[in-house]
Amino acid sequence: MAVKVEMPKLSDTMEEGVIASWNVEEGDTVESGDVIAEVETDKATMEVEVFDAGTILKILVDEGDAVPLGGLIAVIGEEGEDISDILEEAESESGSKESSDEEKQEVAKEADEEEESFDPVFGDLDEKGNGQPDDGRIKASPLARNMAEEQGINLANVEGSGPNGRIIKRDIESYEPSKAPAAAPAATVSREDKEHRVSQMRKTIARRLSESKFSSPHYYETIDIDMSAVWDARKQLNEISDTKISFNDIVVKACATALRQHPDINSSWQGDKIIEHGDVNVAVAVGIDEGLVTPVIDNTDQKGLQQIAVESKELIEKAQNRDLQPEQMEGSTFTVSNLGMFGIEEFTAIINPPNACILAVGAIREEPVVEDGEVVPGKRMKVTLSSDHRIVDGVSAAKFLDTLKRMLENPLGMVL
Amino acid sequence: MAELQFREAIRAAIDEEMSQDENIFVMGEEVAEYDGAYKVTKGLLDKYGSKRMIDTPISELGFAGIGIGAAMNGLRPIVEFMTFNFAVLAADQIINHASKARYMTGGQVEIPIVFRGPNASAGQLSATHSVSYDSMYAHFPGLKVIYTSEPADAKGLLKSAIRDDNPVLFMESEQMYGLKGEVPEEDDFTIPIGKAKVKREGSDVTVVAHGKMYHVATQAAEKLAKEDVDVEIVDPRTVKPLDMETIVKSIRKTNRCVIVDEAHPFGGFAAEVGYLIQREAFDYLDAPVQRVTLPDTNAPFAKNLFDEWLPSPDQVIDAVNTVTYRK
Numbered sequence: 214m215a216v217k218v219e220m221p222k223l224s225d226t227m228e229e230g231v232i233a234s235w236n237v238e239e240g241d242t243v244e245s246g247d248v249i250a251e252v253e254t255d256k257a258t259m260e261v262e263v264f265d266a267g268t269i270l271k272i273l274v275d276e277g278d279a280v281p282l283g284g285l286i287a288v289i290g291e292e293g294e295d296i297s298d299i300l301e302e303a304e305s306e307s308g309s310k311e312s313s314d315e316e317k318q319e320v321a322k323e324a325d326e327e328e329e330s331f332d333p334v335f336g337d338l339d340e341k342g343n344g345q346p347d348d349g350r351i352k353a354s355p356l357a358r359n360m361a362e363e364q365g366i367n368l369a370n371v372e373g374s375g376p377n378g379r380i381i382k383r384d385i386e387s388y389e390p391s392k393a394p395a396a397a398p399a400a401t402v403s404r405e406d407k408e409h410r411v412s413q414m415r416k417t418i419a420r421r422l423s424e425s426k427f428s429s430p431h432y433y434e435t436i437d438i439d440m441s442a443v444w445d446a447r448k449q450l451n452e453i454s455d456t457k458i459s460f461n462d463i464v465v466k467a468c469a470t471a472l473r474q475h476p477d478i479n480s481s482w483q484g485d486k487i488i489e490h491g492d493v494n495v496a497v498a499v500g501i502d503e504g505l506v507t508p509v510i511d512n513t514d515q516k517g518l519q520q521i522a523v524e525s526k527e528l529i530e531k532a533q534n535r536d537l538q539p540e541q542m543e544g545s546t547f548t549v550s551n552l553g554m555f556g557i558e559e560f561t562a563i564i565n566p567p568n569a570c571i572l573a574v575g576a577i578r579e580e581p582v583v584e585d586g587e588v589v590p591g592k593r594m595k596v597t598l599s600s601d602h603r604i605v606d607g608v609s610a611a612k613f614l615d616t617l618k619r620m621l622e623n624p625l626g627m628v629l
Numbered sequence: 630m631a632e633l634q635f636r637e638a639i640r641a642a643i644d645e646e647m648s649q650d651e652n653i654f655v656m657g658e659e660v661a662e663y664d665g666a667y668k669v670t671k672g673l674l675d676k677y678g679s680k681r682m683i684d685t686p687i688s689e690l691g692f693a694g695i696g697i698g699a700a701m702n703g704l705r706p707i708v709e710f711m712t713f714n715f716a717v718l719a720a721d722q723i724i725n726h727a728s729k730a731r732y733m734t735g736g737q738v739e740i741p742i743v744f745r746g747p748n749a750s751a752g753q754l755s756a757t758h759s760v761s762y763d764s765m766y767a768h769f770p771g772l773k774v775i776y777t778s779e780p781a782d783a784k785g786l787l788k789s790a791i792r793d794d795n796p797v798l799f800m801e802s803e804q805m806y807g808l809k810g811e812v813p814e815e816d817d818f819t820i821p822i823g824k825a826k827v828k829r830e831g832s833d834v835t836v837v838a839h840g841k842m843y844h845v846a847t848q849a850a851e852k853l854a855k856e857d858v859d860v861e862i863v864d865p866r867t868v869k870p871l872d873m874e875t876i877v878k879s880i881r882k883t884n885r886c887v888i889v890d891e892a893h894p895f896g897g898f899a900a901e902v903g904y905l906i907q908r909e910a911f912d913y914l915d916a917p918v919q920r921v922t923l924p925d926t927n928a929p930f931a932k933n934l935f936d937e938w939l940p941s942p943d944q945v946i947d948a949v950n951t952v953t954y955r956k
Contacts, residue, residue, distance in 0.1 A: 354914060357915060359912050375954050376954075381915050382884055383954070
């Protein structure tokens, strides 16, 4: 009995998966638990295991193609088994294939029509090709195309003197940029637009952040924090810690401690109710080549700085290698986004749903400050809290920021 | 160098080769006592005797078969057909035996034979005497096909054909037998089979033409030169194996091509060369390749129709104008 292998749900927000690679070919035998394919989901590249032993009878999806959840990707069974029923069923479900067949028939029909204008004695009846419809395509001889490319000439600006406006060698030779319809400056070279496939990750970023920004009313509060105490504390901590503790680790720890004191910030909007989360799970936004991910440090408030440093280092590494498991990106109650390392003084972030708030952390600035009426060297850092006004009001957000500021200005308080 | 007629150049090639290898003999209708229907073999009976200059009955299938048998047994026959139009009768021997025996015996048998004679039309001779057969024979693996245009090429290539250990079809033209040209006299003068020659250099268009059509192309080129169109003419000389390298090299320079062929259009030499050009020189083409061939109809007898039927310089000029976008 043949078994269908369908696109599994590999993360709770996944709607479709792209086959990143196949590990098997048609005709290979597989055992239960074998990994037959890698699938790129909205979050990570995941392995697809099979639960049945048998022979791969059919692979229905090419590498790079997207398949909706539950879509048939392969069939496993006994060698020689008739799977036409399964394939027919899959075929009738996907309308796109039918339309491509129709296109093929159309093309064949066109070819027939073209042949009618061909006579074996005289060749093309309309030798100069004047009977061809103007399909809007730029017609150019292969040579003219090559010459244009070499000289950086945009064929769209060249007038063709051949039949049907075909651009030919002499048109390129006599082309003068100044006479081009676009009247572009002589020195500029027009380069073609590039199209990039939207990756699953980018689709997810687009969908989730649009949803957040358009449905939750954001407002922003910025506070300036004296970081000189943290600066000194970090230096001392790193003398005894096995893992190097970053400023961000300290900010994450401070947030977690402050969140425990301000449960209204550690909440989610659910339409008819607001969930106040029991756990404090702080997510850290990590920028990677393809986009960004937000791995979560669970129970952040219960962990020491060193453990937070270890975990966040590991999560960042995994994120950069796209090795994060979906569960490592789930369950956050608050998010920290830090662009300080790029010298960004302050910025506003979009709330990472279903969080109520996100903290945007700027760079630590060394600058003169006035203390007790005297100008002294200072270390300052601005943080901006984006809050969802449906859950958090301005005063609540301000109180949270005040707690956070006090934590960071008196880091020993976190130890309490 | 000596100025020789086409027929004299062929005779010189046969004579020189026969004098050096006694396994070579000539067989065909009227080749001995009558000195050849077109006087190609004039004087060779006196020189080599009736054992090596053999008159045959009018029986192309029979003497083609005898020739192939002789070749299989170590002789090197030159079989003359009064025209390749008559050799259709011998096609079974040429196509089914000469071309395949070496292949089917796993190389145990060699067939060093030359079939030669005039090809294609020669004026108002009507439908059964006017067909060009080089494309047809070139279709078959195991045959080499040569159709030359000038006396020197004829001598050099016929000598190579006689020395070749495979069946070669060597084609001439009744209308070219009187054509004169400078021909090298050395005994060791040969031209390798499968080498084309650029016979006229030009920059605007490549005209590929062989055999009698080379002269049609030349006339067209001379007329076009007066209109400042610079024609390059490539004479493949050997139809198979074909020297595409020389043709493509020329097209890379001129970017346009017209093929002139004395055969019918369907599946002919021009069709094959046109295909190879689009494959090998696509990126260098500024215009679709044009061809000038016989139409897909039999030779008419009436003079006015015949003149329209045979590719002419004017037809070549039209095609050149099309590929150079002049008209």
